[in-house]
Amino acid sequence: MKIYFTLEIRHSIFDFTPTQKTYVTIGTFDGVHIGHQKIIKKLVAEAKKANKQSVLLTFFPHPRMVLQKDVSIKLINTIEEKSEQLRRLGLDCLLIHPFSKDFSRLTALDFVRDILVNQLNTDKLIIGYDHHFGKNREGNIEQLTEYSHLYDFVVEEIPAQDIDDVSVSSTKIRRALQQGHLKTANDYLGYAYTLRGTVVTGQQLGSKIGFPTANIQIKESYKLIPKTGAYIVQAHLNNAVVYGMMNIGMRPTVNGTTETIEVHFFDFNEDLYGREITIELLYYLREEQKFDSIATLKQQLATDKQQALNYLDTAIR
Structure with missing residues (x-):
């Protein structure tokens, strides 16, 4: 039974008006x-136990895109x-604040006082x-603890061993996806990597050789596209798996x-043109090849x- x-x-943080005290990350x-x-x-869990609202503050664009002009970073x-x-994890509120150079210049004290205390x-x-925040990442756990006494809130730092047993990081996951190490990426994610896009008209070459495909167009230029090659995938279409x-290349x-990103579905012949679909990547089959x-x-x-x-018979069904 699924829980929704x-x-x-x-x-924007300025669009959020809390009606009670909040628990924040x-x-x-x-x-x-x-x-x-x-x-x-x-x-x-702790917010629910205390009857408080759980709030996650994140930023977009990614700070590296703004501060380092790293347009090459893919997310x-x-x-x-x-x-x-985040919805599946039961979070109450997600704040996606626009990240800018002006915002990055907030001192650690300004961030705590104006954002954490007065706004949230x-x-x-x-x-x-090892969390850092504020101008030049000057804020750390010591300053947070000091400011928490000043402004009457509690700080809890989760130890490294509790969240980093296998040295998981977003950077390592990106690298694994770019190298075709899909199992490693999915293990670190805790779910299958996904590509979400709109089905568009292709050249119909797949249909001509008996393997009709749905061509997926992803609108977000910053989305990481994994290594080229063939993948085993699944999608939820018409309330069924x-x-x-899929071929990327x-x-x-x-x-x-x-x-292009092209998906050939097994035992499915319905028209998908114009629909937005989500593809879950299950297994990396092989690299892209040129045939004679x-x-x-x-x-x-x-x-x-x-x-x-064969894979699906043993791993999924």
């Missing part, structure tokens, strides 16, 4: 991986995907170990010029499908 939670989302939380989940689950989650993961009405702040195989056999003919490509796709069905 309601998540309040605000796109802060961070980018890209991926909402198993380390993040321990922090959030603790926040939610594990889009805003929608992150919101969905914080009663308890729960953070991961549908399995398939340039389609070198047919002289493709742009990278369409016939050879078709043979490989048949082999891929059989391998995918």
